[in-house]
Amino acid sequence: MKYLHSMVRVRDLDASLRFYCEGLGLREMRRKEVPEGKYTLVFVAAADSPEAEIELTFNWDSSADYGSARNFGHLAFRVEDIYATCTRLQSMGYTIHRPPRDGHMAFVRSPDLISIELLQEGHLPPREPWASMPNSGTW
Numbered sequence: 001m002k003y004l005h006s007m008v009r010v011r012d013l014d015a016s017l018r019f020y021c022e023g024l025g026l027r028e029m030r031r032k033e034v035p036e037g038k039y040t041l042v043f044v045a046a047a048d049s050p051e052a053e054i055e056l057t058f059n060w061d062s063s064a065d066y067g068s069a070r071n072f073g074h075l076a077f078r079v080e081d082i083y084a085t086c087t088r089l090q091s092m093g094y095t096i097h098r099p100p101r102d103g104h105m106a107f108v109r110s111p112d113l114i115s116i117e118l119l120q121e122g123h124l125p126p127r128e129p130w131a132s133m134p135n136s137g138t139w
Contacts (some may be wrong), residue, residue, distance in 0.1 A: 005053035006044065008114050009066055012056040013040060015111040020054065022046050023089045024077060024116070029053060046077065066112060074107070074115035074139070082106055082120040083127055099133040101126060107139035111134065115139045 009090040010016040020026045026044040033040050044066035054075065064080045079085045082100045089108055090096055103124035110114050 004053065007055040007057055008072070008110075008112060009059065009064075010112050011058075011066065012111060013042065013056065016058075016103045017042065017044075017054050018092070019038045019110050020056070023039065023060060023092050023094060024085075026054070027079045037126060051126065053135075056090075068138075069112050074117045076117040076119060078121050079120050080121055082118055083130060086119055086130065095136055096133070097136050097139040099130050099135070100124075103127065103130075109137075109139060 014016065017028065017039055021028060021044060026046055029043040029045050029050060031042045033042065040058045040060070042056045042058070043053045044056060045051070082105075086096050086106050086108070094108050096106055096108050098105070100118070100120065101107040103126050104120045106118045108118065110116060
């Protein structure tokens with residue numbers, strides 16, 4: 001058996017690609033437009049593990065409410081510098097819901113409310129402003 005991908009539905013494909021590619025640093029691996037089914041599939045992955053993809057499914061003209069996405073759980077990524085990653089995401093307008101106070105773990109949510117866990121490769125010493133930043137919302 002081989003793991004292939006996880007799929008998440010997205011409301012705004014451009015906003016989702018901005019988050020996953022510009023914010024998290026993933027890259028688009030391939031895209032499939034299906035006009036007869038009125039949907040687009042975009043597969044994204046981290047450069048160092050391209051075999052573990054996330055399929056972003058955009059249903060054209062859909063007004064479906066995907067809810068808070070709490071039933072999904074989360075996607076997790078190991079990062080080289082959790083402080084730099086959180087700073088970049090925050091500067092792009094994303095809320096760090098669980099700041100990396102411990103220098104190891106943080107949570108942010110995608111535009112479609114998917115929880116994303118960021119895990120530092122190893123541990124970094126606690127650093128301000130993160131060390132004293134409170135949690136925000138849910139993740």
